[in-house]
Amino acid sequence: MYRIIKKEVLAPTLSLIEIQAPLVAGKAKAGQFIILRVEEGGERIPLTIADFDREKGTITCVFQEVGKTTKQLGTLEEGDGIEDFVGPLGLPTHIKDYGSVVCVGGGVGVAPIYPIARAMKEAGNEVIGIIGARNKEILFWEDRMRAACTELRVATDDGSYGRHGFVTDLLKEAIEEKKGLGLCIAIGPLPMMRAVTNLTREYGLKTMVSLNSIMVDGTGMCGCCRVTVGGETKFACVDGPEFDGHLVDFEEMARRSVIYKPMEQLALERYLNEPEHKCCCGRGGGK
Numbered sequence: 001m002y003r004i005i006k007k008e009v010l011a012p013t014l015s016l017i018e019i020q021a022p023l024v025a026g027k028a029k030a031g032q033f034i035i036l037r038v039e040e041g042g043e044r045i046p047l048t049i050a051d052f053d054r055e056k057g058t059i060t061c062v063f064q065e066v067g068k069t070t071k072q073l074g075t076l077e078e079g080d081g082i083e084d085f086v087g088p089l090g091l092p093t094h095i096k097d098y099g100s101v102v103c104v105g106g107g108v109g110v111a112p113i114y115p116i117a118r119a120m121k122e123a124g125n126e127v128i129g130i131i132g133a134r135n136k137e138i139l140f141w142e143d144r145m146r147a148a149c150t151e152l153r154v155a156t157d158d159g160s161y162g163r164h165g166f167v168t169d170l171l172k173e174a175i176e177e178k179k180g181l182g183l184c185i186a187i188g189p190l191p192m193m194r195a196v197t198n199l200t201r202e203y204g205l206k207t208m209v210s211l212n213s214i215m216v217d218g219t220g221m222c223g224c225c226r227v228t229v230g231g232e233t234k235f236a237c238v239d240g241p242e243f244d245g246h247l248v249d250f251e252e253m254a255r256r257s258v259i260y261k262p263m264e265q266l267a268l269e270r271y272l273n274e275p276e277h278k279c280c281c282g283r284g285g286g287k
């Protein structure tokens, strides 16, 4: 069992958990992820590492309750345990001095972009942070990002906080103001990452995106996380999760990301409606 030592509700359906996992924390680097199972027989879900503390031996993850497993995870409190917690998985972000780096986080993507921004600044970069959310209520970690970046720009879709608009509006301004940006890293919902890459392509700004494809084993064996990058098949779990955004086939990714939607919907309905929350194989948990 991996103990939750801290839980914080950041916004309705958006929570942070800090998990005691010293072996994972000892090796974790910015850009990597973990896979957890809430309980025996449960679904394996990947979550990006939002922070780690080697001394305390903890990993911090932020998640949004969207389906059965994340809703179930959201019911756990401090002191509760998680059945499995595997990581760190994936390749870490390539951290070096690029001169100036722009780090863009949209929605829950603000969590994984934070340790990357911090590491990029520690490596000597000027870091321009751009974060955005649909509205003020679900915007989080502005304080952490402000500390991690050289400067921070904030937008909300509805204008309830920061600039009224999208992160791409702020990114366009930053690119035009700051000549010679060395790299853009964008993490967030697929449409947002796609919009960022469409913009930066026009300016010839190299852009890395972190792909949140569906995963099962997380070690390159099942093929579930398959993505096409530059015309080649890659596995997001072992070849990524970060890839050159200008080479990613976002259309294919979008198609593949919804292939289990009917089953996910069914699992969620069963979880919400059936008191024992049995999975379809008759055991507790899972789909």
Ligand code: FES
Residues within 6 Å of the ligand: 214, 215, 216, 217, 218, 219, 220, 221, 222, 223, 224, 225, 226, 235, 236, 237, 238
């Ligand atoms: S999750 Fe199975 S190959 Fe990547």
